[in-house]
Amino acid sequence: MPSSTVEDYIKRLYTEQQQAPGELVPMGRLADAMAVVPGTVTTMIKALADSGLVEYEPRAGVRLTAGGERLALHVLRRHRLVELFLVRTLGLDWSEVHDEAEELEHAISEKVLDRIDALLGHPTVDPHGSPIPRANGEVAREETLTLAASHAGRSYRIARVADSESQFLQYAERHGLVPGAQIDVENTDEAAEAVSVRIAGRGQCTLGMSAARRIFLASV
Amino acid sequence: MPSSTVEDYIKRLYTEQQQAPGELVPMGRLADAMAVVPGTVTTMIKALADSGLVEYEPRAGVRLTAGGERLALHVLRRHRLVELFLVRTLGLDWSEVHDEAEELEHAISEKVLDRIDALLGHPTVDPHGSPIPRANGEVAREETLTLAASHAGRSYRIARVADSESQFLQYAERHGLVPGAQIDVENTDEAAEAVSVRIAGRGQCTLGMSAARRIFLASV
DNA sequence: TCTTTCTTTTTGACACTTCAAAATAACGTG
DNA sequence: CACGTTATTTTGAAGTGTCAAAAAGAAAGA
Ligand SMILES: [Mn+2]
Ligand SMILES: [Mn+2]
Ligand SMILES: [Mn+2]
Ligand SMILES: [Mn+2]
Numbered sequence: 001m002p003s004s005t006v007e008d009y010i011k012r013l014y015t016e017q018q019q020a021p022g023e024l025v026p027m028g029r030l031a032d033a034m035a036v037v038p039g040t041v042t043t044m045i046k047a048l049a050d051s052g053l054v055e056y057e058p059r060a061g062v063r064l065t066a067g068g069e070r071l072a073l074h075v076l077r078r079h080r081l082v083e084l085f086l087v088r089t090l091g092l093d094w095s096e097v098h099d100e101a102e103e104l105e106h107a108i109s110e111k112v113l114d115r116i117d118a119l120l121g122h123p124t125v126d127p128h129g130s131p132i133p134r135a136n137g138e139v140a141r142e143e144t145l146t147l148a149a150s151h152a153g154r155s156y157r158i159a160r161v162a163d164s165e166s167q168f169l170q171y172a173e174r175h176g177l178v179p180g181a182q183i184d185v186e187n188t189d190e191a192a193e194a195v196s197v198r199i200a201g202r203g204q205c206t207l208g209m210s211a212a213r214r215i216f217l218a219s220v
Numbered sequence: 221m222p223s224s225t226v227e228d229y230i231k232r233l234y235t236e237q238q239q240a241p242g243e244l245v246p247m248g249r250l251a252d253a254m255a256v257v258p259g260t261v262t263t264m265i266k267a268l269a270d271s272g273l274v275e276y277e278p279r280a281g282v283r284l285t286a287g288g289e290r291l292a293l294h295v296l297r298r299h300r301l302v303e304l305f306l307v308r309t310l311g312l313d314w315s316e317v318h319d320e321a322e323e324l325e326h327a328i329s330e331k332v333l334d335r336i337d338a339l340l341g342h343p344t345v346d347p348h349g350s351p352i353p354r355a356n357g358e359v360a361r362e363e364t365l366t367l368a369a370s371h372a373g374r375s376y377r378i379a380r381v382a383d384s385e386s387q388f389l390q391y392a393e394r395h396g397l398v399p400g401a402q403i404d405v406e407n408t409d410e411a412a413e414a415v416s417v418r419i420a421g422r423g424q425c426t427l428g429m430s431a432a433r434r435i436f437l438a439s440v
Numbered sequence: 441t442c443t444t445t446c447t448t449t450t451t452g453a454c455a456c457t458t459c460a461a462a463a464t465a466a467c468g469t470g
Numbered sequence: 471c472a473c474g475t476t477a478t479t480t481t482g483a484a485g486t487g488t489c490a491a492a493a494a495g496a497a498a499g500a
Pocket of ligand 4 (some may be wrong): 224228321322323325326
C-alpha cells in the first residue's frame with residue numbers, strides 16, 4: 001500500500017496538473033507545493049515512476065499515469081468526504097477541516113469511508129465547493145475562472161474557494177464569499193492589484209489579487 | 221510529537237504492565253506483543269528512555285515513567301473513543317473496530333476527539349467494556365478475573381472482552397458473551413482445558429481455556 | 441561448578457524520506 | 471554563439487524503524 005507521503009505527492013500532482021491540463025508539471029513547482037527542496041522531489045518522483053504511478057521526463061517534468069490518477073482521485077475522495085463529515089457531523093468550522101483531513105485521509109479504510117458517504121447521503125461537493133470524486137473515479141468538472149481573472153461588470157456564482165488558508169476562509173465566510181453565492185464584479189483595478197465585488201444579499205468588498213486568486217467562479 | 225510507532229509501543233507497554241502491576245516488562249514480552257524481533261525492541265526502548273517516556277533497566281526490563289503513562293492514557297482514550305464512535309455513529313460491528321481504531325488513534329486531533337466525546341455523551345466504556353480514560357488521565361479500574369480463572373458454581377458479570385480477535389468477538393456476540401451479561405460458571409474442566417458457562421437469558425456454552433482467557437469477569 | 445539453554449544486546453544492513461551543497465543542463469539575452 | 475541565470479539532478483548525509491545473525495549475559499541443570 002502507498003505510504004501517506006506517496007499519497008500526498010500524488011494528490012498534489014493531480015491538483016497541480018489540473019492547473020495546466022495536458023502539460024508536464026515541472027519539478028520545482030511540485031517542490032514548492034510540497035514544501036520540500038527540489039532534490040527531494042527528484043528522488044521521490046523517480047521512485048513513483050518505478051512503481052508506475054507517474055511518467056517522468058528528466059529535466060522536463062512529470063505527469064500522472066492512469067494508475068496515478070486513480071490513486072489521486074481515491075485520496076481526494078477520502079479528503080473531501082472527511083472534510084464534509086467534520087463540518088456536518090462533528091460541527092467543525094470550514095476553515096479548520098482541511099488540516100484535519102490532511103491526516104485523516106490516510107487513516108480511513110474503505111469500509112469507514114463508505115459509511116461516512118452513506119451517512120452524508122452520497123454528497124457531491126465538499127464544504128469548499130470542490131467536487132467529491134465517486135468511488136469509481138468519476139469527478140464532476142466545472143468550467144471556472146478565478147475572481148482575479150474575472151471581468152468587471154459581469155455576474156458570477158462562486159463555485160469553489162481554495163481551502164488551505166484558514167485565515168482567508170474565516171474572512172470569506174464573514175463576507176458571504178461562500179460556494180453558491182451570487183456576485184457582481186464591480187471593477188478590477190490592475191494598478192492597485194484589487195477587485196471589488198458586490199455579494200448578493202450581503203455587502204460589497206474589495207480583495208487583493210492574491211486573495212482573489214483563491215476564489216473560483218462559474219458563469220451566471 | 222510522538223510518531224504513531226512510539227504511541228503504539230507506549231500503549232502496549234501500558235497494557236502489558238497492567239498484567240503484572242509493579243513489575244518490569246521483559247523485553248521479549250514486548251517484542252512478542254509488538255510482533256517485532258527482540259533487537260528492535262532494545263533499540264526502540266533505548267530511544268524512549270532517552271526521551272523520558274520509559275525507565276529501562278538493561279537485561280531486566282522496562283516500565284513507563286509518569287510521562288509515559290500519561291501518553292499511554294491519551295492514546296488509549298483516542299483508541300477507545302474511536303471504537304465506540306465507529307460502532308454507535310457509523311454502525312460498524314464491534315468485531316471490526318479495533319483494527320480501524322489502531323490507525324485512526326494516531327490521526328485524530330484533540331479538537332476532533334472532543335467533538336466525538338461530546339457527540340457520544342462523554343461515555344465511560346468502549347464497545348468491549350474497557351474503560352475510556354478521561355482527558356485528565358483518570359481511568360476507572362475494576363477488579364476482574366478471567367473466565368479461565370473463575371470458579372465453578374459461581375455467578376459473574378462480564379466486564380470486558382479482549383478486542384483484538386475479530387473471529388472470537390463474532391462468536392462471543394452470537395452467544396451473548398458481551399459486557400454486562402450475567403453468567404454462571406457451571407464447571408471448569410482442567411484436563412479438557414474447557415469451561416462451561418450458562419448465559420442469563422441465552423443458552424449454555426463451552427469455551428477452551430485460551431478463549432476463556434479473553435473474557436474478563438467482575439463479581440456478582 | 442561447569443555446561444547448556446534462553447534472553448537480551450550488539451552489529452551491520454536496508455527501506456524510506458528528507459536536507460545541504462555541489463554539479464550539470466537548459467534557457468534567454470545580448 | 472557565449473555568458474550568466476535559473477532549474478534540475480547528483481552526492482553525501484541524517485533520522486526513523488526494521489531485520490538477520492553474531493555476541494554476550496543470565497538462568498537453570500547436571
Ligand atoms: Mn481540503
Ligand atoms: Mn495528507
Ligand atoms: Mn481496541
Ligand atoms: Mn495504533
